[in-house]
Amino acid sequence: MSLTAETPTTTSQDHVEGTSLPDLLYSDVEEDLRSSVRALVTARSPWSDVLARTEAEERVDVDLWARLGRDLGVLGLPVAEDRGGAGASWREVAVVAEELGRAVAAVPFLGSAVMATAVLDRIGATDLLEGLAEGAVTAALLIPFGQLAGNTWRSTCTRDGDTVSGTVRSVADARVADVLLVPTQDGALVQVAVDQEQVTRTPVVSLDETRPLVDIVLDRAAAELVAADASSAVEHATVVGAAVLASEQLGVAEWCLQATVGYLQDRRQFGRTLASYQALRHRCADLWVQVTQARAVARYAAACAAEDSPDLPVAASLAQALCSDVAVHAAEECLQLHGGIGFTWENPVHLYLKRATSSALALGSPHAHRSKLGRLVNLPAPLPEELP
């Protein structure tokens, strides 16, 4: 399929008139994109395959990853056409993330097509960007996955001439990366090819094996400078990552709600379907309300990223604070309402619980994002207590 930058047909200016808010709906182009991605992951990445892969030699679904780039062309959506991308925006990227979340697909989309792409696009590193957008190259931004998005972190990797050294623990989406994008202590960004002896990637037994982590040691690895001052680009890329991750969490929550509603209609106890019990129906209703809210804040975060809005840091932390809790709660309710079967390895619910939980901690926990919001919107912490 091809995507163009033309304005979606259902989002004329009238829709948002009278408010200062961006369009929070899905355009026709976005719905078409959703259908394509869903058709691909339904056919190529059923949950039984996802489950089997969590114990396979190759944890990443490299075949699906290749098809997303080669067949659907969705790895360079936010990149301008003259930089080798599709000329769409982060809104469309978020729709892809939603569908990949719904399928707990084991592909390095967040790391390569979101954060690495965002940092390279910000810097204007067009050569590398083109490879990422085509799917010819997979890259990972070398940050600990649990690191709070934004400017709160400083790399410990050091540059020495044309080499870089350092250790970074718990990096996501680097397992099949060809190139590591390494922020350094002096605020630069260098690129490091992984096929050299000076780069060691050690797989980590991860809480979520559908997004397996690695520890990375760089020991005087050959490095090429991407930008000497990349601090704000790296910061921006992590915030965009947080914004898009919210849509992935939305997809996880939507699957959990749907699976729960379906199971309650099938399962019978005491001669009735579980769905006929009000106590259980009410829990589904509450979950549905939360999912509608997650959708609104995730769309807002994606729109703010697309417009490079000054409200993006607030929108991203808001979306992470809310969608993290909603996705985890949805997975917990899904497990509880499935009863014993939901606790078994052979049922898909645990894949979603693990993805929801690890995503909540990724790029900052909901608690960390609320604290950050307190700083962003001027709701400060209490003053230190004075002794009498």
Next chain:
Amino acid sequence: MTAPAPPQTPAEARRLVTAFLADHDPRGGDDLEFLRARFDAGLARVSWPHGLGGLGASSALDGPVDDAFAAAGAPDNRPHSNIIGLGMAAPTLLAFGTPDQQHRWLRPLWTHEDVWCQLFSEPGAGSDLAAVATSAVRDGDDWVVNGQKVWTSLAHESRWALLVARTDPKAPKHRGLTYFVCDMDAPGVDVRPLRQITGETEFNEVFLDDVRVPDDQRIGEVGAGWRVTQGTLMNERVAIGGATPPREGGPIGTLAQHWREHPEDRTAGLHDEVLRLWVDAEALRLTSARLTQQLLAGQPGPEGSGAKLAYASLAQRTSAAELGVLGGEALRYDDWTARRPVVGDLAERTPGFRFLRAKANSIEGGTSEVLRNIIAERVLGLPGEPRADRDTPWEDLPR
């Protein structure tokens, strides 16, 4: 005469307002005449039909038209003091009334000459509204009504009431009801204030003692009252389609402002609660904005039923947090006297008032429990509760 084509966009609707204002001075002095002229021009609510205050346009254009009149300094019809009339009576009359009934009641309703109330709930029929016991017995051209209604806002100011009464006690409960419009000035109507936990008397009890209602004030067929009532209740939901309030536009704004101005009241435990409330308030604001956008795009979604549920919980948690932040100051209350409420004074009252009033948010207009049933059954497609009262004659049900 062929009716003109309805406006399609906010810009087209605003042009009609501009043309109307060229002929009618919004500051001319006679507010009622201005409002009547606006109704007759089809600009009262452009979504209503031609000849009945509207132009048959999309309901998405009602807000922009109101905004355009407000921007010109035109008098409004004080919509907040006729909420039942505008929000429930008018849509019911439009959907189920005869042309005579529509022409009789809609214009003075919209211009605020007539305030309306709703005689639905009874002491024995709350969430189970179809169980109402108030009876209506045919006598010549009239019906004679006896019974007791409760939770009737605005009954003391109303000229007319929407009334649901039982006309056939031998039929199963949903099939023995008939829907009427009751004259609140008729003999036998006795309105008594009902005092609530805030001290105020916002609602009323209404006693109906041999009240005669002419048959031409019946809405819909005899025995079809439940269907009409369902139509009315569908309109009883959070007003949507209007302008989205700014960030911190609601009660969260009061709380956030106090937090900023009074560092001495901050505690670590309250800090996370205030931040959680801020997140939830902003999420609800964006969810409502998205719902409005869906309506404007002609894709109405079911999110409206969730908005009231979320609003009730947020209002209760926010007002409780406000007490916590104020600490000892919140021990003081402003006024327990049994007075009628002042519309829109919520922000001026003490936090204790907001805390107490918010308790009604999860009860009035459908309890949160009933709303969860509605979401589960109508949105998620889950089955309803097994029930024994569907096919039993009403008079045989245990009460």
